[in-house]
Amino acid sequence: MQVVATAGHVDHGKSTLVEALTGANPDRLAEERRRGLTIELGYCWTSWPEVGEVAFVDVPGHERFLTTMLSGVGSVPAALFVVAADDPWMPQAAEHLAALDALRVRHAVVAVTRADLADPGPAAARAAAEVARTSLAGAPVVAVSGRTGMGLDDLRSALTTMVASLPDPDPQADVRLWVDRRFTVRGSGTVVTGTLPAGTVRVGDTLVLGDTPLRVRSVQALGRDRSAVSGVARVALNLTGRVDDLGRGSVLVTPGAWHHTTVVDVRISGDDRPPVAPVLHIGAADVGVRCRPLADDLVRLTLARPLPLRIGDRALLRDPGRRMIWRADVLDPDPPRFRRRGAAARRALQLAGADGTPHLADELARRGLLHRQRLRQLGIPLARGEHLTVGPWLVAPGLARTVADRLPTLVQAHARTHPLDPAAPLTVLASQLRLPTPDLVRALVRPPLEVVGGRVIAPGADGLPPKIRKAVEQVRRDLSAAPFAAPTADRLRELGLDDRALGAAERSGRLWRAGPGIVLLPDAADTAVELLGELDQPFTTSAARERLGTTRRVVLPLLDRLDKAGRTRRLPDDRREIVR
Structure with a gap:
């Protein structure tokens, strides 16, 4: 159609x-x-x-x-x-x-x-x-x-x-249906109509109006019931759910696929400048806005109500009094707040080359960091580039260099203020760097810094006296050959490692105490879960001991720690299973 x-x-x-x-x-x-x-x-x-x-x-x-x-x-x-x-x-x-x-x-x-x-x-x-x-x-x-x-x-x-x-739209695209009419059909309930520009709507789908989910009970196109309709198409949807706020100008979208915004930076085209309070028209919606100039043709719009917008969307600004119209190309529907004097001018420089075409490299350069989900919501196509990928996060090269350069100073500052616990936790560093997850810090640590047990440590900055450090390194060497052959109490005394020394070694991220007198490497819990996951589930304590190559002295407190951490589950018959 x-x-x-x-x-x-x-x-x-x-x-x-x-x-x-x-x-x-x-x-x-x-x-x-x-x-x-x-x-x-x-x-x-x-x-x-x-x-x-x-x-x-x-x-x-x-x-x-x-x-x-x-x-x-x-x-x-x-x-x-x-x-x-x-x-x-x-x-x-x-x-x-x-x-x-x-x-x-x-x-x-x-x-x-x-x-x-x-x-x-x-x-x-x-x-x-x-x-x-x-x-x-x-x-x-x-x-x-x-x-x-x-x-x-x-x-x-x-x-x-x-x-x-006319080009054929993508039937797999995310749905955004601007409602241009709402009415009630006796025996069916609420029906809305609109032009579906792309994507597919199926009977049984859930669309959202803001945060409100609405289920598609039936779909009509050109007067006939359909099981599914793909854009471009005129559609009528029979909806169920909380429909009180549904009317002309409402917009129904694929859940989680769109960023609803009340602030958007746009480039305008037209004669003269728009007034302070024009009307924004996009799709079937008309919304009052406040217009703040950033540069000659760049303005920031503050919307009276949220709309799902993407980079590259084209809208109209209208001055009803003078009957004038301006084109508004959406450059950024998720712009940074203005917090300091001169921020508007700096923002205009950032957007100087933007034309409404979303490019991953350009958006990352402006934002520094983007989640894959936000890429989709803003309409930015995923592409190869020089960025760093950490799980669902994409990091701009510039931000990666800045964080890597700042980390040594932050770790040294932590060591000075915490002489008995000099290893800086990843969570603390993430907070200081305003990063959303410690995984980003872990990925940006560069030698000579080292990540040990969820902490970042600089060489020679573990806070351990030379004699204790030497003894701890001996234990680490022994455990590297047999990860779950924890040294005995006699061996620890022989090396001069009492409870106080072991506590310092654990805080420094060099060792991990699985239980009283049981010392293992910091990653022992992860290694144990991986090895135990290879057993037939559920497994016995004896099977766990054999798989880990250790003794009951070690395996019992280790399994107890894994139970408490929610990584294993103890069953009524004393067998256990890995929690997936």
């Missing part, structure tokens, strides 16, 4: 033309038919052999209903722009054309209606000249009469050619 929106001045024959093309009247309200004036959005469809199903969104042309018009064209990739042969170029035609240009609609056909009432030549020439200055440049101009049928075949041919050239 493809979707085409009408545009043009009031009473220039948009609805008549849609009816002539589809055989159905898009004006569904009695008042619309009585007055001959489109007030709400209308929908009709047809099927042409060359391109299949084509739906039309018929929008009102009166200036009082511009908001409704914008909600109809906001998600539609193509337009049928209508002017009348027996009227001059009209203000609303100019405003609609400006809106289509700002939205960068590139696929269009211009219809000069009422060609049976006046010579269409002057109107066609004026329309072609006006369109040539916009994104619709090159659109074919066709003279037509919806009343007599004159030129309808030519118009249908031009529309067919245009529709055939």
Whole structure:
């Protein structure tokens, strides 16, 4: 299916033309038919052999209903722009054309209606000249009469050619459906309609309205029940759940796939500057915003309510008082806060080269750090590059160097303030570096620093006296050959390692006490879980002892520690199993 929106001045024959093309009247309200004036959005469809199903969104042309018009064209990739042969170029035609240009609609056909009432030549020439200055440049101009049928075949041919050239959206894309109508069907409940630009909606899917989940009970497209519909398509969804806040301008999205924002940095295009409080139009939504200039064409918008936006989204800013429109290209829907004087100017420099095309390297350079989930939410494609990947995190090369350079100073400072516990915990360093997880610190530690047992330590900074350090290193050498052959009490006394010395060795991250008098390497718990996981589950204490190559003196307190840590589970028959 493809979707085409009408545009043009009031009473220039948009609805008549849609009816002539589809055989159905898009004006569904009695008042619309009585007055001959489109007030709400209308929908009709047809099927042409060359391109299949084509739906039309018929929008009102009166200036009082511009908001409704914008909600109809906001998600539609193509337009049928209508002017009348027996009227001059009209203000609303100019405003609609400006809106289509700002939205960068590139696929269009211009219809000069009422060609049976006046010579269409002057109107066609004026329309072609006006369109040539916009994104619709090159659109074919066709003279037509919806009343007599004159030129309808030519118009249908031009529309067919245009529709055939439209790109096919990704059916696997995340869903974002801007609701342009809500109503209630007796026996079914709440139904909403909208233009699905990409992705697929299936019966049984869950979509979210903000934080509210709504289940799709049924799906219709072009008046027929469907099990699934992929964009571009006109869809009607029967929804269940908390629907109180659902209405025109609402947006339904794939759960977890979108970033809902109230602050967004955009680049604007248009004459003059927008006012302090314009209206933002995107999809079928219109939201009041506060506009703060950053540079000549860069502004920060603060929205009255959250919207799910991505880098590259195109919106409109409108000044209703002056009837002016600006294009707004979304550069960053998740911008940093301004905390210091001059932050706005610095932000403008950061965005100087941004054009609304999301590039991973550029976004990482600006942000330093990104989670894979946030990549998806902001619409940034994952790509190869010089960044560091740590689990779900991507780290910019610049941030990686900065953190690696700061770590020695932070570790030394910790050692000075904690002389008996000089090894700096990864969690402490992560907090000091404002990193979201200690795993990032671990990945950015560089020699001569060393990570031992969840702590970062500098050479010779373990706080152990030379004699104790020598004894601890001997124990570590013995354990490296037999990781679970813990030294006996006699051996520890022989080496001069009493409880106080062992406590210092454990704090330094050089050893780990699994129980009273049981000393192992710091990673012994991880190694034990890995080895015990190779046994048939559940396993006995005897099987664990044999697999670890140790004695009951060691295996019993070790298993007890693993139980308490939630890494093994003790069963009523005293057997155990690994907790996956």
